[in-house]
Structure formats: structure tokens, C-alpha cells
Amino acid sequence: MKFYHVFLLFFISHISISQTLYLDKVTTVSKKTYTYKKTKKQKLKLDFYKPKRVKEEVPLIIYVHGGGFSGGKRNDENTVAFANKLAERGYAVASISYRLTMQKLGFGCNTNSEDKIEAFNNASEDISYATDYILKNKRKFKIDSSKIILIGTSAGAEAILNLAYIYDNKILPKDFKFAGIISMAGALISLENITPKNAIPIQLFHGTDDRLVPYNIAPHHYCSEKDKGYLMLYGSKAIADKLKKIDQSYYLYTIKSGNHSWSGRPMQECFNEIIDFLFYDVLNKNKRQINFTL
16 A cells, blocks of 8 residues: 555636636636435435536535434534535535434334334435435536535444445446545444455544444443343444554544544534545545544
């Protein structure tokens, strides 16, 4: 594994040469809401943040909010601020709603582990439908379909990781592959499908004292084996260790003694690190193995 940076400057005619597209603030942003899928019970929507002054096809970030699959929303104050900051740098952003299938079941140790896995899969399905909707309308959205990146917080992070490595996807084209993942306090139910062939550049944020989603390997919510909700999870440290073992890139940002609040805090407190990962590891395909501890 090589450790290096490649500094490539992308310029467009109406942006000053002192600014770098996808690194610096270069444009204003417009926002519009679309319905990407209708179900019998609801319309699933996304907010699309468009970089107005960038005329070329741009990378797309799909953001998936947290909330234990029972709450949260695509347009809370922190999400709106985060999406605007990304779009100001040239990225298109789609912040999506998805089915909150655990609203009446809860998501703790008294909830059947099978229901938890179903919640992961339902959310992954909805993310797939949102991605497919944008792909089918890529000319309207002016996105580069080879540069679609997933970002998720908490339950959203579990959903995007599940989509990338567990979910049996029958919605997206067989040859489709996400260009990058940013997981904030997420985890997987298995590391088996992380291989050199399907590994995706990933940035992982996680607190070591997260008692809901484990930083390394532990049961979800630290449930006991006797609990209905006992479900072993592999958190950010375990995912990074697997990628290191198979010589693939990763960017692990560990918050020593950090709790589950770090599922959302990186959006504001680690924005520069996020932009660094997107630019160098995803867009410029540097292969780095970064371990950072706060």
C-alpha cells in the first residue's frame, strides 16, 4: 500500500484559478425536492442540492440520515448546512428520506434481531431506488454516474454499509459500483463480503465508547446473548482492520472516549477531513491507509 497525495487542479472557465473545484467553495447552490418512489403508504422524497455555477457532470453524494430506523429526517438543520457546504464545493447532494420501519418496534435489545436486519435491508432497498431514480435522470441532474458516493450517520451508516456489502441488490445495474463511502458510527453484520475485488474507498468515523453501535466487534446495543435483539456487529475498527489485511485503502478517524454523538458531529467538526477524503481518495483514487485518533 502506497502513502501519497496527488494534487490535481480542476478548473472551469468561470471559477478563479486560485480556487480548486471539489476542494474550495466555488459556487452558489440551488435546492429542489423530488419524489423518487411512491408506496401505498407514502411518497419517498429526496432534496437535491445543485452546484449552480458548475457546468460539467459532477460527483453525486447520497446522504442517509440516522434515527434508529424510527426517526430522523432528510432536512434537519445540520443536514441542510452539511449538504450546502458540499454543494458549494461542486458536489451534487441528494439527501433522502426512507421507510422508518422500526417506528412501532423500537431498535433495542427487546426487538428481534431478524427485524433489525430487515430494517437494514429495507433502507438499503430505498437507497437503491433513490440511486436508480437519479441514474435514470442523470442528464437532468447532470451527475457523473461513475462518481456516486454514499454518506450515512448512525442508522444511515448501517444502511449504506449494508447496501455496499450485504444487500442482494436487484434494483441497480449489475455492473454498478459506488465510488466511495463515508460511515459515521456505522457497522456491518459480517465482514465476509469485503474483498479486494469489491472493496470501496471508505472513511470511517467512530467513538471508542459508543454504546449503541460498537466501535470494534460487539453486539448491537451491547445486548446479551439471551436478548431477542442480540446481533453481533462489526464496527469501524473491525472494517478498517479487514481492509488493512487485504491491502485496501481506508481512512479511520477514531474519537478516543467518544460516544454515539459522533454519529453526527463529523459533518460540522470534521468537514475538512471529509473533503480531503472525497478529493484525494475517491475522485483522484489515491490508495491511502490512514489511522487518526482524536
